[in-house]
Amino acid sequence: xxxxxxDLGKQVALITGAGQRIGAQIATHAHAAGMNVALHYRHSAxxxxxxxxxxxxxxxxxxxxxxxDLLELEAADTLVQRTLHEFxxxxxxxxxxxxxxxxxxAGIDEAQWADLIGTNLKAPxxxxxxxxxxxxxxxxxIVNIVDISAHxxxxxxxxxxxxxxxxxxxxxxxxxxxxxxxxxxxxxxxxILWPKENAPDARERASIVANIPLARLGAAEDxxxxxxxxxxxxxxxxGQILNVDGGSSLV
Numbered sequence: 614x615x616x617x618x619x620d621l622g623k624q625v626a627l628i629t630g631a632g633q634r635i636g637a638q639i640a641t642h643a644h645a646a647g648m649n650v651a652l653h654y655r656h657s658a659x660x661x662x663x664x665x666x667x668x669x670x671x672x673x674x675x676x677x678x679x680x681x682d683l684l685e686l687e688a689a690d691t692l693v694q695r696t697l698h699e700f701x702x703x704x705x706x707x708x709x710x711x712x713x714x715x716x717x718x719a720g721i722d723e724a725q726w727a728d729l730i731g732t733n734l735k736a737p738x739x740x741x742x743x744x745x746x747x748x749x750x751x752x753x754x755i756v757n758i759v760d761i762s763a764h765x766x767x768x769x770x771x772x773x774x775x776x777x778x779x780x781x782x783x784x785x786x787x788x789x790x791x792x793x794x795x796x797x798x799x800x801x802x803x804x805i806l807w808p809k810e811n812a813p814d815a816r817e818r819a820s821i822v823a824n825i826p827l828a829r830l831g832a833a834e835d836x837x838x839x840x841x842x843x844x845x846x847x848x849x850x851x852g853q854i855l856n857v858d859g860g861s862s863l864v
């Protein structure tokens with residue numbers, strides 16, 4: 614029997630790092646598909662509040678903002694409980710929040726380890742733990758934002774790459790552990806947006822694009838559409854990592 618596309622109307626998404634960049638696009642696509650959204654942010658208050666105002670103007674009481682530092686363990690329970698308080702359910706958890714910067718081996722310190730592992734690996738795991746009972750109830754989904762550097766490491770980014778590789782492993786592990794009630798998948802972006810800090814210069818950018826088979830940079834919308842696909846259209850897909858990289862993982 615053919616399965617229907619999931620109707621996201623009145624469903625609820627909790628999206629971390631939703632105040633800017635890729636997270637804001639994921640939230641925009643989820644809301645446009647009919648979902649109510651809980652927008653987590655740490656520092657990007659202006660972006661998150663503006664986005665919530667836009668969403669609530671379009672559809673009343675459809676968005677809330679939640680500030681939390683994901684490096685604090687109790688933040689996971691806070692985010693889930695606040696989302697439940699506002700909307701009464703959780704159908705989709707998107708672990709998008711990320712910290713990204715180089716850590717050349719000679720200069721690595723424990724603070725960098727705690728920051729990069731905490732944001733990119735520890736927080737998604739404990740958020741998944743906090744949300745899992747409620748996702749089981751709603752037969753919901755988790756989508757983690759990984760990175761193609763999880764299997765194609767970047768030089769000088771060893772901690773970040775290790776964290777994303779760990780998140781890819783957690784994706785597959787939780788897909789088995791939470792089945793059949795909760796689907797768990799990931800999107801692995803390639804070159805989508807240049808980082809705000811430590812951005813490559815013009816020559817480096819040209820070199821990066823030249824090595825992408827599709828010969829262009831991706832857009833945040835490409836990631837957002839892929840998250841929506843996994844949440845809405847892929848109801849027989851779990852434990853998968855979807856590369857959204859213009860073919861970069863092939864070379």
